[in-house]
Amino acid sequence: MATNGRTTETRERILSAACEVIAETGFEKIRMWMVAERAGVSTALLHYHYKTRDKLFTEAMTHSFANTTVDLERDADSVAPSVILARIVRSLLPMDPELRQDWRLWQELWVRALRDDETQRFAVDLYDQLQEWVSGAVNRGIEAGEFTDTDVAGLSTHILALCDGYGIRLMLSDPKVTSDSALAAVWRAIAAELGISPAFPKV
Known part of the structure; x- marks a missing residue:
């Protein structure tokens, strides 16, 4: 359970960082290392969770929407x-x-x-x-x-x-x-x- 909790926390941190970097830089200009650096994780770990920029982008959009709906x-x-x-x-x-x-x-x-x-x-x-x-x-x-x-x-x-x-x-x-x-x-x-x-x- 502890491992699952850490995995969830890591993914949340990555997605929050992706939202920030995409909003600041634009999707076409971002690189995976930028998101990893903002999230405080290795590029290898980022690629483990999200194989491509496209996958990361769609997950980040879904994350942003889900967080808003839950809060409101x-x-x-x-x-x-x-x-x-x-x-x-x-x-x-x-x-x-x-x-x-x-x-x-x-x-x-x-x-x-x-x-x-x-x-x-x-x-x-x-x-x-x-x-x-x-x-x-x-x-x-x-x-x-x-x-x-x-x-x-x-x-x-x-x-x-x-x-x-x-x-x-x-x-x-x-x-x-x-x-x-x-x-x-x-x-x-x-x-x-x-x-x-x-x-x-x-x-």
Whole structure:
């Protein structure tokens, strides 16, 4: 068990380091030794866990998404569905340095997906997981009677599209779009569809 624990901890450290290095440097420029150095492991150990850069990249993206979902769902049974949905929406925008790092990973994924069929399939699968995550939060609110019944799949797609659009503008430091204005605009669209307050909840 101790060995399994060390292996899990090592993989977590490697994936966290990979997220940082890919976001800072860009996938095309990174080398495995850069990630090994950041993670504090040997290159040989890194290759033992991840044979190729492509494998490391996809695992890093999955790791980033999984960590976000676990963190935001930590108390889903004890807070209002609107709060959970608001947390999710906030996490889908580059609102702080950590989320901007996640966004840089997504941007790297988009670029690779345009040139590589396998990466494209992986990207579509990740979007499916994002949509299921958003849809789950909306369905909980409908079941709890807090949200008006709606086309959940359609609304989830709309939310992701809005967040992608505003997120790109924020990543470009477009002066016409601020974090607050983007968050407010996305939430107003959600609120109108779900029959809830247009004021963004305290999360």
